[in-house]
Amino acid sequence: MTTLTKQTLSHLDWLESEAIYILREVAGQCSNPVLLFSGGKDSLCILRLAEKAFRPGRFPFPLMHIDTGHNYQEVIDFRDQRAAELGERLIVRSVEDSMKRGSVVLKSADEPRNKHQSVTLLEAIEEFGFDCCIGGARRDEEKARAKERIMSFRDEFGQWDPKNQRPELWNLYNARSHKGENIRAFPISNWTEMDVWQYIEREKLELPSIYFAHTRPIVRRSGAIVPVTPITPAKPGEQVEDLLVRFRTVGDITCTAPVESDADTVSKIVIETATTTITERGATRLDDQTSDASMEQRKKEGYF
Amino acid sequence: MSKIENLPTHNDSLLRFMTCGSVDDGKSTLIGRLLFDTKTILADTLTQITRTSKKRGLDVVDLSLLTDGLQAEREQGITIDVAYRYFSTGTRKYIIADAPGHEQYTRNMVTAASTANLAIILIDARKGVLTQTRRHSFLAHLVGIPHIVVAINKMDLVNYDQTVYDRICADYLAFATEIGLQRDGHDICFIPMSALNGDMLVDRGKSMPWYSGPTMIEILESAPPAHSEQAEQFRFPVQFVCRPQASDDPELHDFRGFMGRIEAGEIGIGDEVTVLPSGLSSRVKAIQIGDEKIPHAITEQSITLLLEDEIDTSRGDMIVKTGQAPEPVKQIEAMLCWLSETPLSTARTYIVRHTTRESKAKVGEISYKVDVNTLEQLPTQGLAMNDIARISFKLAKPLMVDPYAVNRATGAFILIDESTNNTVGAGMIEG
DSSP, rough: OOOOOOOOOOHHHHHHHHHHHHHHHHHHSSSSSSEOOSHHHHHHHHHHHHHHHTTTTSSSSSSEEEEOSOOOOHHHHHHHHHHOOOOOOOOEEEEEHHHHHHHHOOOOOOOOOOHHHHHHHHHHHHTTSSSSEEEOGGGHHHHHHHHOOOOEEEEEOOOGGGGGOOOOOOTOOOOOOOTTOEEOOOOTTTHHHHHHHHHHHHTTOOOOOOHHHHHHHHEEETTEEOOOOOOSOOOOOOOOOEEEEOOSOOOGGGGBBEEEOOOSHHHHHHHHHHHOOSHHHHBBBBSSSOOOOOOHHHTTTTOO | OOOGGGOTTOOOEEEEEEEOGGGGHHHHHHHHHHHTTTTTHHHHHHHHHHHHHHHTTSHHHHHHHHTTTTTTHHHHTTSOEEEEEEEOOOSSSEEEOOOOOSSGGGGHHHHHHHHEEEEEEEETTTOSSSSHHHHHHHHHTTTSSSSEEEEEGGGGGTTOOOOHHHHHHHHHHHHHHHHHHTTTTTTEEEEEBBBTTTTTTTTTTTOTTTTSSSHHHHHHHHSSSTTSOOOOEEEEEOOEOOOSSOOOOOOGOOEEEEEEEESOOOOOOOOOEEETTEEEEEEEEEEEEEEEESEOOOOOOOEEEEEESOOOTTOOOOOEETTTTOOEEEEEEEEEEEOSOOOOSSSEEEEEETTTTTEEEEEEEEEEETTTTTOOEEOSSOTTOOOOEEEEEEEEEEEOOOOOOHHHHHHHHEEETTOOOOEEEEEEOOO
């Protein structure tokens, strides 16, 4: 065999190309897909990937946000602005509407609403007849995700069965489903948090301001930094302080905590990500700490 | 090595590899070590698995908890599915496919192998070449992994004795010759190691001065990336056709972009191409990624191709360089791994998915199946889960195939059961 020194792709180019390929497979195999878009950093990367996959054409799918009603306004504004810039259709369905319909019942008024997004998502899937939802989940985020397929099959109740997943070989993705069933497609499965930040840096992507260091009133509660907002007020006796923080992940206000940081540019965040000692979810997701299996449990129930 | 020196750049290369072996071979320890020594395991993850190890009554931290993510796996203390893990050294990003090693998980090994360019086959120095070593090597060979690293682990338990290492290497080479590993261009290298103590992983350690070869991380850092070693013929399966409709831009009225990923070879503007199966030819007018125009594109790049002439082309067609076209075929010979709990039915029709193209298919003949432990060829009427067989299919539509040994992307296919939509078989086309 002759050995050649041929040009090959860098890891970022390879990951980008793989993600574009996955997005195009969704478009080629599914009849009515939708791209879930929250305004968060992972879904902003996917929007850029969709531009590279489909421009100069329109996206072959609308964007959809499942809004818990507990999101930071900066993120919601950014979401709307980005969708308008792209000229793509944005659908918003809200957990609060599900609560009004009675399909979501909270145990208490201040219960985190993240897990209830599943209900609203399934309702929206049924309303629009979507056969595939594209999401920004990554395998490095959480152990249950490490074994999930790139095209992940959900039954008509939206359930994931980890023991009965379709084998996924080469890049031959099988996104077939019967009516009522659903595929969840994860184009950036193979990306790490570092890859995402490097991609944002390279592509000069704009992000909602709360990803960057800013001063915010917080309280310290059992080791975590909890932002003080109208939805999450300080408890009696807690000391409110102004702290320089940023969010590593954005989601429902009641269960997303910021980290102490002075990183106010993407390149500073890349360095901080490289030197951190705590995982993205460990640092910032107050809802994953309950048990080793909490993400797996939520996914089985139709969560993203 | 502090993490900041490991800061990856935008231009790091990428290597996908797999690990073969059972828990007893120290596979989890190996992966755990690689993640730990490259600072991929962070403090909270370590705390969490330490806590879980204690809960399960273990006095050491069980690094397999890092990879066994599912509740069922933790309950049963076994690995039931392929897990993907990531680490980076500052010059290269790695994707590890970690497959369970037991016989009943042949399908998982095949799955993990399908995207790997290198396989680490673990051997317990006390036990030498075992049945499972043969099975793992055969599967790595079958699925066409070009680089094989035979890691003789637990050297600490044989007093780091070089004669033990030499004997196992000789045994393995004899067996590798028997199955044709080297003849078929696989590159094999050997390394003595103690994953537990970290000898020869990232650091050399002091226990094996007699070994002068590279450490595990040096082998990984220097392994050639996929597609870098051979000149390949251009293969571009069409995924999607872009025709912007109702566009305000008059320039886009005639825009017709063929979107896909280059599975092999390279392409430049002006190159003469043929669209298959129609056989019509044209030249490349433009190459784009999104709106950006580029002069030239290489293997594994996702691009949009514009041709000078209007040729009717849709998803499932393949664009190749003129003069390099594979003959469209309506019958294929393949090695097939059966993946489903429902046995293969020779009476039924299945769907073959090959690149972006699908065809209905019926079994022609099953020549034999392979006993993955003895590598004997056995006559058979049917196939059950984890069986591997030489088989032929008759196709309703022609496919543009290359032998798997020449091109993994255009030589591979999956079988889909139309009633359940499940992926039930994985095939590798024989030349």
